[in-house]
Amino acid sequence: MIQTVLAKISPEEFGVCSAHEHLSIDLSRIKKDPDTILDDEQGMIEELEDFYRLGGRSMVEVTNDGMGRDVLRLKRLSEATGVHLVTCTGFYKDPFIPEFAHGWRAEQFASHFIKEATEGIGDTGILPGVIGEVGTSHNEIKPIERELLIGAALAGKATGLPVTTHTTLGTLGYEQVQLLTEYGLPVDQIIIGHQDLNANKDEVLAVLETGAYIAFDTIGKVNYRPDEERVEFLLDFIKLGFEKQILLSADLTRKSHWKKHGGPGYGLVLENFIPKMKEASISQDMLDQFLIINPSRAFSIRER
Template identity: 30%
Template sequence: MLQTVSGPITAQEAGRILEHEHVLVGFVEDGKLTPELYNRDEVVTSILPFLLKLAEAGCGTMVDCAPEYLGRDPYILRRLSELAGIHLITNTGFYKKPYLPSFVYEISERDLADIWTREALDGIGESGVYPGFIKIALNDGTAIDDTQLKILLAAMRTSLETGLPIQCHTIGPDIALHAYEIMKRAHFDQERFIWIHAQTFKDTVVYERLAEAGGWISIDSIMKGTYGEHVDLLAQLLDCGVGNRLLLSQDTGWYNVGQHKGGNLRPYHHLFTDFFPAAAASGLDPHWLEQCVTSHAFQAMSRRA
């Protein structure tokens, strides 16, 4: 089952799933983003046409990946879900420096996991909305710093205690391999783990190691102007045998707090209306493309026992 902002759904109800997109994002440092900094009605009005277009393109479910302190707003998501007739999924978890509140640096891994576990079991505040996954980030570079290590370990603990999968912002192969080794030493089931922005790895050996451990590899930022390189990457990943661990999304949307009417919003529907036909015309199997956004995405995002 997938946990949406309106309740759990089955694979049949979920349909096509975009597993890494954004509604509202606010890059306000030190965890100081609050609802007072944006207008909820304006966000809903701005995003709704894009979700209606996505539903028209045959997508049933979209995963919003902004964690708390970076734009997560369960009230907006539930309204949009009702108005657009599309399933939306939100999260528990935190991002990375400098967008963390000060208490994150001070509390223990156990206390951090307790915050997220409570949201998973009791809902997010008074909203009545439950998270469907854990969203975290690793710092960009070659090694995980102490703060992001604590967040990673807390996410692993929360996943074990709640069954929620983890989506992790990961840029580059070195940082991915560091996290991979940490989870391997902890005997953590990496099938619970989704490597976001994996198109930045560019090393088939890395993809093979992550897939062999059970991890899900999310290829995103699939937007106009990138179709050719994404087709080439996907063909390469199929050739090296990791096609059954791949997810596809775009990382689009992005109502940016502080910009006039949210800035330059990017449509959600082009993966289905533009990229899939282009990829099929270039030789990728249309059935496999559909699996990436249906059975693969449902399995990756499902809550485990």
């Protein structure tokens, strides 16, 4: 089963999924940029309705505590639009970890995540369906991030929830898998994020070879890499037989990303990237693998 903000649903109900997104977020405490505040609820509804119109049916919303998580808002959004929304427990990375958790060790992180996963977030009664996004810095795992990742692994092992990660510019994905599995998290519960930001194909292949899922989840952010390069990597990964481990998304975090403000909107993958994949002769069955089958497996809660 997959835990959404409204209820548990079967994997077959999940449909076309955007695997790593933010609807309600506030990164301005660190970023000092009002563009990184998403707080327009009516705007969120309009953006989700457009996503639904394009064929999207589910979204994994990985805004956690310290990034502006608002699970009651997500519940209202899901009720208003019919889009299945999965919320998260977890903390992001340094320096976004909430002040109350500064200095925590892995066991404290794990205890907090397990409590939210079993008792609900705050007094809302809403359960998270994923642990994440938990992350590391650019080419560096800071001590607090190491404790955070170990805590996520322990909590994932205890609850059966998948763990989805942040890698800064795609770095240290393999090292994240090694750390998470060292502390007992099964590799099929791991989703390594932002791997489309890493231009080093061998490093991304090293992650795939562990058996973990990878997220090509910054699609459309061509200031980092052209989408044509993302397609080329995907073609190679398909040829090598890794198509069952790949998830797609756009990771929108700014007002300027929304259609109402002139951006591409949450349907970016469906509206802009899928046509590029079709032009590259990627079959509809393969697209369904990425958009429907893989997410339905990746975000299913493992039995404990």
